[in-house]
Amino acid sequence: MEQAFVFVGLLVCLLCLLKCVRLSQYLLLSFWKVLPRSFLRSMGQWAVITGAGDGIGKAYAFEALGNRHHGIGCKIGLSILNSDLANLGAECLRMLDSRTNYLHLDVMDGHFVPNITFGHPVVESLRKQLGQDPFFDMHMMASRPEQWVKPMAVAGANQYTFHLEAIENPGALIKDIRENGMKVGLTIKPGTTVEYLAPWANQIDMALVMTVEPGFGSQKFMEDMMPKVHWLRTQFPTLDIEVDGGVGPDTVQKCAEAGAVPS
Numbered sequence: 001m002e003q004a005f006v007f008v009g010l011l012v013c014l015l016c017l018l019k020c021v022r023l024s025q026y027l028l029l030s031f032w033k034v035l036p037r038s039f040l041r042s043m044g045q046w047a048v049i050t051g052a053g054d055g056i057g058k059a060y061a062f063e064a065l066g067n068r069h070h071g072i073g074c075k076i077g078l079s080i081l082n083s084d085l086a087n088l089g090a091e092c093l094r095m096l097d098s099r100t101n102y103l104h105l106d107v108m109d110g111h112f113v114p115n116i117t118f119g120h121p122v123v124e125s126l127r128k129q130l131g132q133d134p135f136f137d138m139h140m141m142a143s144r145p146e147q148w149v150k151p152m153a154v155a156g157a158n159q160y161t162f163h164l165e166a167i168e169n170p171g172a173l174i175k176d177i178r179e180n181g182m183k184v185g186l187t188i189k190p191g192t193t194v195e196y197l198a199p200w201a202n203q204i205d206m207a208l209v210m211t212v213e214p215g216f217g218s219q220k221f222m223e224d225m226m227p228k229v230h231w232l233r234t235q236f237p238t239l240d241i242e243v244d245g246g247v248g249p250d251t252v253q254k255c256a257e258a259g260a261v262p263s
């Protein structure tokens with residue numbers, strides 16, 4: 001008899017716990033406006049980036065590949081770098097219509113990399129045109145990434161990814177990004193050892209492995225960067241890993257097999 005009471009009590013506790021979890025998820029999705037609902041629902045997946053280097057059509061095909069039953073099962077974030085920048089809003093809408101999971105926005109300052117793209121004013125205009133839902137993943141190829149945290153947050157960025165090579169004190173920058181309501185990404189160039197990410201891996205939301213020299217789209221995928229992805233997956237099984245540069249239908253499987261998608 002006593003055991004029956006204990007069993008019923010445990011069952012009631014389990015049901016209450018389940019209700020609490022569902023209530024907290026509802027509250028998180030309903031009141032936490034920092035991230036779009038669609039992204040909150042997709043949290044915990046893995047991201048692979050492709051530019052439109054081979055034309056947006058091919059990138060769309062790649063996006064479909066990523067979401068079809070090819071066993072890849074990761075998020076696809078199309079880079080806007082190679083799109084028609086004179087029609088950026090329309091190009092972003094086309095990418096969103098192709099069901100890209102998020103938009104990868106490449107910010108280049110002409111100093112950290114030998115190229116210039118756009119800054120927070122463009123981000124603000126895109127946010128106004130595209131609405132609050134699309135997730136903006138900012139790839140900051142800038143020498144002073146600490147300078148742009150607040151302007152990008154105010155403009156409507158959701159994730160702020162900075163280069164380890166560009167900062168003396170990643171911890172302070174990580175703190176500032178979070179205090180400005182954005183997720184934190186940390187990235188390394190092909191020439192940087194992946195182990196340098198380790199001290200920060202538990203403080204960030206995503207690690208980005210560059211598979212091209214940052215600065216330009218349409219470059220050749222550097223397959224020798226895949227051991228970095230494998231190392232990250234092995235050391236940090238739950239960390240979001242993003243691969244960026246020359247990723248497309250012919251290379252995405254290599255990213256997945258290396259660990260950009262959890263086993």
Ligand SMILES: O=C(CO)[C@@H](O)[C@H](O)COP(=O)(O)O
Nearest residue numbers: 051053081214215217218246
């Ligand atoms: O950061 C970069 C280039 O520096 C990337 O985000 C590229 O924009 C990706 O374009 P593809 O290499 O896929 O064409």
